[in-house]
Amino acid sequence: MRYAETGYNLEIDLSRGNIERVETDPRDTELYLGGLGTNAKIIWDRVPPETEPFSPDNLLIFSAGLLGGTPATGANRTMVTSISPQTRLFAYSMMGGFWAPELKFAGYDKVILRGKSPNLVYIWIHNDKVEIRDASHLQGKGSVEVQDLIKQELNEPNAQVAAIGLAGENKVYFASIEQGRSSCSRQGLGAVMGSKNVKAIAVRGTRDINIAKPDEFIELINEVLEYIKWRNENPIPNYMPILAGLGSPQEMKHDDEKWHTENFVWGNARYRRKGFWTKEIAEDWKESMATMQRRLISCFNCPMKCGATISPPGQPTYMMKCFTKLTYTMAAFANLEFGLGIAQSATEYGVDGYSAPQVMAFALELLEAGILTDHDFPGMPPDSEGRFHWLLDRIVRREGIGDILADGTYWAAEKIGNGAHEYAHNNIKKHEQLPLKLSMLDPIYYLMYCTNEKVTITQIEGNFPQAPFATQEEREAFVSNWIQAPNERIKQYVLDWEPRTAPYFPTPDMCCEIVDWMERMHYIDDAVGMCAGLSAFPLKPPYHIHNYPKLISAATGIEMDEETLIQTTKRYRNLVRANNIIRGMRRIDEVPPEDHWKKRFPELEKELLDKYYKYKGWNNDGVPTKETLHDLGLDYVAEEFEKRGIYSETPSYEISAEKEKEV
Amino acid sequence: MSKKIIKTIKIDADKCNGCRACEVVCAAFHATPKYSSVNPARSRIRLIRDPIKDIFLPVYAGELATAECMGRDKYILDGKEYEECAFCRASCPSRDIFKEPDSGLPLKCDMCEGEKEPLCVKWCLEEALIYEEREEDVEEEVKPDEIEQGLQSLLDKHGLEKLVDTLTRMSEKD
Ligand code: SF4
Ligand code: SF4
Ligand code: SF4
Numbered sequence: 001m002r003y004a005e006t007g008y009n010l011e012i013d014l015s016r017g018n019i020e021r022v023e024t025d026p027r028d029t030e031l032y033l034g035g036l037g038t039n040a041k042i043i044w045d046r047v048p049p050e051t052e053p054f055s056p057d058n059l060l061i062f063s064a065g066l067l068g069g070t071p072a073t074g075a076n077r078t079m080v081t082s083i084s085p086q087t088r089l090f091a092y093s094m095m096g097g098f099w100a101p102e103l104k105f106a107g108y109d110k111v112i113l114r115g116k117s118p119n120l121v122y123i124w125i126h127n128d129k130v131e132i133r134d135a136s137h138l139q140g141k142g143s144v145e146v147q148d149l150i151k152q153e154l155n156e157p158n159a160q161v162a163a164i165g166l167a168g169e170n171k172v173y174f175a176s177i178e179q180g181r182s183s184c185s186r187q188g189l190g191a192v193m194g195s196k197n198v199k200a201i202a203v204r205g206t207r208d209i210n211i212a213k214p215d216e217f218i219e220l221i222n223e224v225l226e227y228i229k230w231r232n233e234n235p236i237p238n239y240m241p242i243l244a245g246l247g248s249p250q251e252m253k254h255d256d257e258k259w260h261t262e263n264f265v266w267g268n269a270r271y272r273r274k275g276f277w278t279k280e281i282a283e284d285w286k287e288s289m290a291t292m293q294r295r296l297i298s299c300f301n302c303p304m305k306c307g308a309t310i311s312p313p314g315q316p317t318y319m320m321k322c323f324t325k326l327t328y329t330m331a332a333f334a335n336l337e338f339g340l341g342i343a344q345s346a347t348e349y350g351v352d353g354y355s356a357p358q359v360m361a362f363a364l365e366l367l368e369a370g371i372l373t374d375h376d377f378p379g380m381p382p383d384s385e386g387r388f389h390w391l392l393d394r395i396v397r398r399e400g401i402g403d404i405l406a407d408g409t410y411w412a413a414e415k416i417g418n419g420a421h422e423y424a425h426n427n428i429k430k431h432e433q434l435p436l437k438l439s440m441l442d443p444i445y446y447l448m449y450c451t452n453e454k455v456t457i458t459q460i461e462g463n464f465p466q467a468p469f470a471t472q473e474e475r476e477a478f479v480s481n482w483i484q485a486p487n488e489r490i491k492q493y494v495l496d497w498e499p500r501t502a503p504y505f506p507t508p509d510m511c512c513e514i515v516d517w518m519e520r521m522h523y524i525d526d527a528v529g530m531c532a533g534l535s536a537f538p539l540k541p542p543y544h545i546h547n548y549p550k551l552i553s554a555a556t557g558i559e560m561d562e563e564t565l566i567q568t569t570k571r572y573r574n575l576v577r578a579n580n581i582i583r584g585m586r587r588i589d590e591v592p593p594e595d596h597w598k599k600r601f602p603e604l605e606k607e608l609l610d611k612y613y614k615y616k617g618w619n620n621d622g623v624p625t626k627e628t629l630h631d632l633g634l635d636y637v638a639e640e641f642e643k644r645g646i647y648s649e650t651p652s653y654e655i656s657a658e659k660e661k662e663v
Numbered sequence: 664m665s666k667k668i669i670k671t672i673k674i675d676a677d678k679c680n681g682c683r684a685c686e687v688v689c690a691a692f693h694a695t696p697k698y699s700s701v702n703p704a705r706s707r708i709r710l711i712r713d714p715i716k717d718i719f720l721p722v723y724a725g726e727l728a729t730a731e732c733m734g735r736d737k738y739i740l741d742g743k744e745y746e747e748c749a750f751c752r753a754s755c756p757s758r759d760i761f762k763e764p765d766s767g768l769p770l771k772c773d774m775c776e777g778e779k780e781p782l783c784v785k786w787c788l789e790e791a792l793i794y795e796e797r798e799e800d801v802e803e804e805v806k807p808d809e810i811e812q813g814l815q816s817l818l819d820k821h822g823l824e825k826l827v828d829t830l831t832r833m834s835e836k837d
Contacts, residue, residue: 071691071701073684098683105702148715157713157746181714206704206764211691214698218691229788294717298682303788305680309714317715 002026003212004066004555005034010108010130012123014196015056015115019130024109030558030568031633033527034066034109036092037572039081042112043090044575044637049582053085053188054171054195056116062103062162062201063111065529069104069209070555071221073228073542074534076101076300078162078179079526083583084187085195086173086408087429087455090579093189095162096299096306096531097182099203102160106205117197120169124154125203135199140166142348143178144318150202163200164190165350167396171195172406174355174432178347181297181307181319185352186456187431188408212557220551227542228303228534236539238474243466246541247304247533253296255286257326257336266330268361269426269435269593285336292340304533312341323434324353330435331357332388342388349396354456355408355432360391362409362423363401371418376401408432426593429585431455433593441503441597446605447515447612449592451622453576454522462518462536463544464490468497484544486517503601508608512615517545523569524548571632574617574624578637582644586652587613587622621651667801670774670794672723672781678791679719681712685783685792692775692782704764707772708783711749718743721783721792724761725752727769729820732757 011020024038032038039061051057060082067075078100084091103111106127122135138146143165150161160179167175168190175190176183184190211217228246235244242254258277265272292312296305297319311317320343328346329339346356364387366372378400380390394402404412409424409432426433428449434457444464445457452460463484469475472495479491493510506514521536521544528548535543543551545562553560577585590609613620617628623646629638641647686706693707694700711720735757738745754761754769761770775781784794818826 069701071687071698105704144715206702208694208700208702208705210700211698214691214694214696218698225786225788232788295714295719296680297714298680300682301684301687302682303680303684305789309717317717319714 001210003210003557004070004552005029005109006104006107006207006209008108009110009112010125011112011114012130012132013115014113014117014121014132014198017117017132019132021108021128021130029066029556032572032575033524033552033568035063035068035077035079035529036081036523036526036576037568038110038527039063039079039092040090040572040575040579042110043081043083043579047083049584051083053083053088053192056114056196058083058114058192058195060113060189060192060196060198061110062099062113063529064100064104064109065525066527066552067555068529069101070211071218071301072528072530072551072555073221073224074299074302074304074531075529076302077526077529077531078103078184079529080177080184080189082189082192084189084431085171085191086188086411087431089429089455089583089585090453090576091187091189092454092526092576093184093186093456094526095177095179095182095184096302097160097180098300099160099162099179099182100529101300102203102205104205104209105207106203107207111201113193113196113198116195120197120199122150122163122200122202123198124159125201125205126156126159127205127207138199139169141199142166143168143176143350144348145316146200147179150200154202156202156204159202159204161200161202163350164193164198165348165396167191167349167351167406168194169199170396170398170406172351172396172398173408173411174352174359176350176352178350181309182299183347183350185354186454188352190350211555213554217551217554220547220554223547224534224542231540231542232303237477238469239465239539243538246538248306248531248537253305255289256282257285258282260323260326261330263436263438264326264330265435265437266333268331268365268423269358269433269437270365272437281335288336288340292337299531302531302534304531306533310340310344312337312344315341315344318344318347320347327353327357327435328388331361332384334385334388338385338388342385342392345389345392349392351392351396352432354434356392356395357388358426358432358435359395359405359409359412360388362412363391363405365423366416366420369419369423371416371420371423372401425595428457428591428593429455429589433457437595437598439598441599441601441605443503443506443508443511443604443608444514446503446592447511447608448519449596450590450609451515451612451616452519452522453580460519460522462521462532463539463541464514464518465494465497465539468499468501469494470499482540483546484540486545490514490517503599503604508604508611511608512612515612516615519573520566520569521545523573524565527569527572528552567632571634574629574632574634575637577618577622577624578629578634578641581623581646582640585622587620588652588656590622619647621653623647664800664802666798669797669799671797672784673793673795674721675791675793676720678789679710679721680789680791681710681714681719682789683710683712684786684788685721686710688782688786689772689775692778702764705770707761707770709760711746716743718745720745720749722750722760723752723772724754724770726754726771728753728755729816731755 063079077094079094081092120135124131143163147161162179171191173188176185177190294309410430413420413424549560549565626638686703689706691701707724784792
């Protein structure tokens, strides 16, 4: 018997209409856990780097995590993995909600889509019964609307449906996959789904998931719940309220947006608006939220309520999560009422709430700069809010200028030329980022921005405080009950961290250790299907490196201690990187958004990256070394690198230095 | 007169966030051995959930209904239309909920026998579910018409012959 996992994947060949239930190898669970880990292995084995993102040969994997659907609070993530049309790299994005647990209850750990359906279809998984059904009548339907239509059509109110909207159908590079209150938004996985002609996957399951050591497991989960209760009553003192609690940033609960509106940047990630948050604005926004918000809602088996149902006047109700609340508002220099309204359309169209507003603000900047002209925007209304609605409609339909913008700022700039690249300035690895422009380089964030392959800053930061505490007492108080710290050294770094020591403290050596640990927590979450909001993201979460091994072991029966867990996460972390290395990613690609910080320190930055690569067991170009791969049992990766000549090539930074000399 | 403990779970549906933690723990607790598996389809509490319509309604499994009602009800509260029979607690031939998924055997909330408090209540950190106990005086003897009602339903279900057989067998054992 398999525990925690079901031991079966669903393989669907869309070209041939073939469906197979395939038993998985329990060895792979031990080596790569599940979720992101086993996804990375499947992509490595089956998608060669020459495969185009929209080729039928690309795979699109929907995976539950190893703990998904077990009683573990918050284990509800669906990890979707493919090759991204935008970054052209290994892409993994995930969504909360209810879909992954339902898949497990139906008896599967993953759904693996390959090929391309000749016409638009949706997939219906009901325990053993799996069908590919015609979806031609659902073409163009909104991604939220269609979830209901499918449930009605199947007469299954309890089915969970993950669907794309018009943007996904039209292969917009930042199209999302929407599901309930959640979405898998980053890196254009909705476009890959659209390229396969799959409108939705509906699932309903009524099977058991087994637990290996039930008493131990439930006791650990009861401790987790107790801790959550305690943390909800005890936010971190002396810390920004929005980051002092658990869960995703509690955007729906907090009305006070002074911090975001004055510290994040407006327009095309450009302008800080100091003094924006006046009393009138505070009241107006509070009013908008109060009249439109109906209820705070949670994902499967989680008490945190990070989302809300929103009913904008005259528009259908939709479900919103965290920061989408502000991205449209700030990109358009508008008010909250506008933001909540356009987000409804954007959610139905199914676009990423970070990329979409930025792409539109980018287009308007190009117009202002004369790089694009009025001819490119025929019939666009004059006001900013109207323009955003107009642009959104064009983008998701790929009409006119919308067709170019639908590829995201990087590729749009490539096509537009004429200096447009200067305006696509807030990207990492060609992918739009949160609009943040800060003053002083932050060494920890520098490393995370550069090296994390999720390519989304908010989903890679974590358990270490974002800023030093003001006084020694505050520091001591913070570490006094910091059970999550991996070791005493990390606690010492917090104790020694004085204000105004940036960017030289924490030192590069300390940064390596801190970033490695924070990243590891995300990798564990993404393999077991845990919401980072209860683990890798906030300070002092209920899940951490000390209780995770016990939980995994109690749920699965696999022997697991901290050391084994660390070794395991290293293995699939390197496999994720390997998938990108064979797709050409190197050191020169590992840079933060251009003007993210005003004060930069090239020498320090070089030292940071040099040291971190070494710490990780990667060569100076970011490629995992043969020794590293060998220690992790990944000789097959080293062999492939060898075969492709990756170890003998000229380092990317030397080539780019040469090029610079030439110009 | 004697004392009887009345156990009530107060459901404050306005506080429900739709997480289904109550279903998870109920299903896991009732697995054999306890917590050895989880499957919300076996839970004795079910969340009727339609976020877009703002419907979040936890319902507990009550008595078995051997036959479906002659007429159904459909509530509209605060402008929200609930599904047919939404508020009914019965495991009923008319619908799938409150039945074991494989055998179809009826499920019924047992207030988590043996536990200090109902587990769904414990796991609902929203306090949408509140457990209350109170004592009530009860009449010693059972009203004859209750027996009659009970027998009538057995009669409906199994037929006279089987019922008489069983009663005879049982009285022989005594
Ligand atoms: S913490 Fe928030 S986002 Fe995470 S599972 Fe819970 S409700 Fe969902
Ligand atoms: S645990 Fe509470 S909040 Fe969650 S679904 Fe059940 S009743 Fe609602
Ligand atoms: S009281 Fe116990 S048996 Fe009844 S629904 Fe709640 S968890 Fe289930």
